[in-house]
Amino acid sequence: MSHTAELIAVGTELLLGNIANTDAQMLSQGLSALGINVYYHTVVGDNPQRLRAAVEIARRRADILITTGGLGPTCDDLTKNVLAKCFGRPLVRHEASARRIEAYFRSIGRPMTENNYQQAMLPEGCTVLDNDWGTAPGVAFEADGVHVVMLPGPPRECRAMFQYRVAPYLRACSDGAICSRTLRIFGMGESLVESMLRSQMNAMQNPTLAPYAKEGEVELRITAKAGHEQEARALIAPVEARLRAQLGSAVYGADVTSLEEVVLPLLKERGLTLGCAESCTGGLIAKRITDLPGASAVFRGSVVSYATPVKHTVLGVPQALLEEYGAVSEPVARAMAEGARRTLGCDLAVAVTGVAGPDPDERGNPVGLVYLALAAPDGTTVKRTRSGGVRERIRTLAASGALDLVRRWLSGAPLEETGTEPSE
Amino acid sequence: MSHTAELIAVGTELLLGNIANTDAQMLSQGLSALGINVYYHTVVGDNPQRLRAAVEIARRRADILITTGGLGPTCDDLTKNVLAKCFGRPLVRHEASARRIEAYFRSIGRPMTENNYQQAMLPEGCTVLDNDWGTAPGVAFEADGVHVVMLPGPPRECRAMFQYRVAPYLRACSDGAICSRTLRIFGMGESLVESMLRSQMNAMQNPTLAPYAKEGEVELRITAKAGHEQEARALIAPVEARLRAQLGSAVYGADVTSLEEVVLPLLKERGLTLGCAESCTGGLIAKRITDLPGASAVFRGSVVSYATPVKHTVLGVPQALLEEYGAVSEPVARAMAEGARRTLGCDLAVAVTGVAGPDPDERGNPVGLVYLALAAPDGTTVKRTRSGGVRERIRTLAASGALDLVRRWLSGAPLEETGTEPSE
Incomplete structure (x- = not known):
């Protein structure tokens, strides 16, 4: 029997737009990996009547109900x-949870206020999901053929609770496997990818193929269903091989979430270090690289x-170049990369200089014009790119373009095929 | 008459967890500012039957239905x-939209594939919401007492379409005003803030007061309803004044989204420049500052x-300090800040060195230990902080702690009251 889960997020802050429902995203990923279908997410405020109405609708469409x-x-x-009322389970005080909450406050060295004991009132006979990442325990029980799971809302707690408490609980409910593999593409727009692959996408039943556009990148998700994970993986492999042949070096990785996740292991494999000189990206490239644990092995700074x-005093870009060509120019990008390589003492240095907007620069260079440069032991390459959109998008594409240049050099792919055209 | 909107996001990528429903967050903020209540968000996949079911439920609970x-x-x-079927509006080709789509592709210099013409098939008699930010036009019509609005999903397009097309369309539907003002607090946990304010929160009817925890910060949202915006604002003002008196310099701003949004104008007002030396934050502070347009007026790098x-070669931190105390230490934090002030030629320099994890450093300093230093014309201050959680959280709190130190110096608040204790 195949299971269907439905997510209900509770919180007026979601309906006011104070936060996005990232818990639903995380849970959906996790449920999909367990082979559990998710057909609906609902968000409702801190209102008992409306929450009850949402639960009554959800319990008719799904047999696993997860609240956050x-x-x-x-x-x-x-x-x-x-939920206790909807499913007829009175709340009773759970002493072990009360003790855990007290211990949590002791461990972080902060006073525990009385209202925290409310969190130890749990539905009678439920499975308590211990929360090692915060104070509110999670809860799971089965009633009227529906598995009910309640999780805390803070994303950090919700994620850990799902991974360590809920996934094991639900694994028993799932049969068969849905596996997916996601190819990531930089430098091609969604509609180009989609029109290249349209006919084969339409013809495919299992696996299926779906493109998603993300911040100047395209994801292609191959999803297969089978009795076991291995069979599903075997269905995916030939499709992946065919797509890689069609799309060439624009495919930068599979089941990775970013270019930096590909660049870091490539640097480690080759035993090379990286540094940056950033103007319009303002630290974004370094931030993205150091988001990853272990960056210190290969990243100089x-x-x-x-x-x-x-640019002159720290990177040694000649004053004459800055005066003649301006900060946003091919020669300055080149000198920044070479200066960073020298100053930071790294094998590869990537530089970015451009106009992130909102206004053109003082020399009239348009918003979205960006020069990328890579200084490597075999010489320096400079690329001129142009992207549309707002400041944030321009900066993201510039940082991605720089990382893609490094990725291409490290993996021996052509440096020039890269593009940073906007995808729709 | 007061209006109620409901949001339906359509996309299997949301149910698979490929993306978060950030459109719902943005639209909720915008609708709340228009005085329109939002009671539910729904997410449904690319499935006609389930979308239809979601629409049938939503049209009974709301009189404004917005799809993304x-x-x-x-x-x-x-x-x-x-939607055309649900509301009995056949789709017809809209020639002006077909021409706009062609023009859009010409403007970005990319070939237009035939499938793009589908986007010009629109419900008969609808109001077309021209899309200047992408290809798919939006749509609005009224049927059976429900206003139906359909918007494209890509967040950049959806945001612009809401601001420039939908808000004017809906303003006529709204009466009365809901206003809110959000105080932002750094250095106090949510449950401490909540327990300080509990009794007054419970006693309040209009305005209401609600705390939200966010990445080591707390937001306090004051929300008032009145016939006009001015009346609502007048209800909020005394509550804000009282809260500021209670919470002191931990309140760093109102209706701002980040510390950097406060620091940047303070620097401009004082005519001072800022620079950084970043170790464990790896560029995050610079990235956050340069996220803001106009940073170049005060930010050196x-x-x-x-x-x-x-740290030695570029910032001039003495080798002896690095050897004796290690990179994560009070003397090195101090020397980094002073070195950055000298190297970058700025008035204020803030430095961060710490252990972001996942492992302790080679001297056994624990994950979460961070030194912050501020070098200013009147001397250098160093702060030792300790935070819990994972790498991302430690880095975010360290960057925020550094920015808060700058904010406190610039605004004349005590430097030492700051804390970076985790909030729950």
Whole structure:
């Protein structure tokens, strides 16, 4: 029997737009990996009547119901009260949870306020999902053929609770496997990819193929269903091989979430170090690389030369170049990369200089014009790129373009095929 | 008459967890500012039956229905087809939109594939919401007492379409005003803030007060309803004043989204420049500052000295200090800040060195230990902080702690009251 889950997020802050429902994203990924279908997400505020209405609709369409939020000390345990009523399970004080909450506050060295004990009132006979990442325990029980799971809302807690508590609980409910593999593409727009692959996408039943556009990149998700994970993987492999042959070096990785996740292991394999000189990206490249644990083995650092004089004083870009060509130019990009390589003492240095907007620069260079340069032991390459959109998008594409240049050099792919055209 | 909107996001990529429903967040903020209540968000996949079911539920609970997604060329215009059927509006080709789509492709210099013409098939008699930010036009019509609005899914397009097309269309539907003002707090946990304010929160009817925890910060949202915006604002003002008196300099701003948004104008007002030396934050502080347009007026740059030798060669941290105390230490933080101030030629320099994890450093310093230093014309201050959680959280809190130190110096608040304790 195949299972269907439905997610209900509880919190007026979601309906007011204070936060995005990232818990739903994380849970959907996790449920999909367990082979459990998700057909609906619902968000409802801190309102018992409307939460109850949402639960009544959801229990008719799904046999696994997962709520997030409304368990904390500031919300009067709305979710537990409502779900307890919907499924006829009175709340009772769970002493072990009360002790855990006290211990949590001792461990972080902060006073525990009385309202925190509310979090230890749990539906009678439930499975308690211990929360090692916060105070509110999670809850799971089965009633009327529906598995009900309640999780805390803070994303960090919700993620850990799903991974270590809920996934093992649900694994028993799932049969068969849905596997997917996601190819990531930089430098081709979604509609180009889609029109190249349209006919084969339409003809495919299992696996299926779906493209998604993300911040100047395209993801192609291959999804297969089978009795076991191995069979599903075997269905995926030939499709992946065919797509890689069609799309060439624009495919930068599979089941990775970013270019930096590909660049870092390539650097380690080759035993090379990387550094940056960043102008319009303002530290974004360095930030993305150091988001990853283990970056220190290969990443030397970055000179964020945001003000023009810093390009001269720290990176050694000749004053004459800055005066003649301006900070946003091919020669300055080249000198920044070579200066960073020298100053930071790294094998490869990538530089970015461009106009992130909102206004053109003082020389009239348009918003979106970006020069990327890579200084390597075999010489320096400079690329001129142009992208559309707002400041954030321009910066993201510039950082991705720089990382793609490094990726191409490290993997022996042609440096020039790269593009940073906007995808729709 | 007061209006209620409901959001339906269409896209299997949301149910698979490939993306978060950030459109719902943006639209909720915008609708709340228009005084329109939002009681539910729903997410449904690219499935006509389930979309239809979601629409049938939503039209009974709301009189404004806004869909996002499912208008692009790769999804067979699922949303328009289903909504057209639900509300009895056949799709007809809209010539002006076909011409706009052609022009859009010409403007970005890319070939237009035939499937893009699907986007010009629109419900008969609808108001066309021209899309200047992408290809799929939006749609609005009124049927059976429900206003139906369909918007493209890509967040950049959806945001612009809401601001410039939908908000003017809906303003006529709204009466009364809901205003809110959000105080932002750094250095106090949510449950401490909540327990300080509990009794007054419970006693308040209009305005209401609600705390939200976000990445080591707390937001306090004051929301008032009145006939006009001015009256609502007048209800909010005394509550804000009282809260500021209670919470002191931990309140760093109102209706701002980040510390950097406060620091940048303070620097401009004082005519001072800022630079950074970043180790464990790896460029995050510079990235956050340069996210903001206009940063170049006051921000000189950052030396991301991720590798220890770079602290010496670029920032001039004495080798003896690095050897004696290690990179994560009070003397090195101080020397980094002073070195950045000298190297980058700025008035204020902030430095961060710490252990972001996942492992302790080679001297056994624990994950989460971070030194922050501020070098200013009146001397250098160093702060030792300790935070819990994972790498991303430690880096975010370290960057925020550094920015808060700058904010406190610039605004004359005590430097030492700051804390970077985790909030729950």
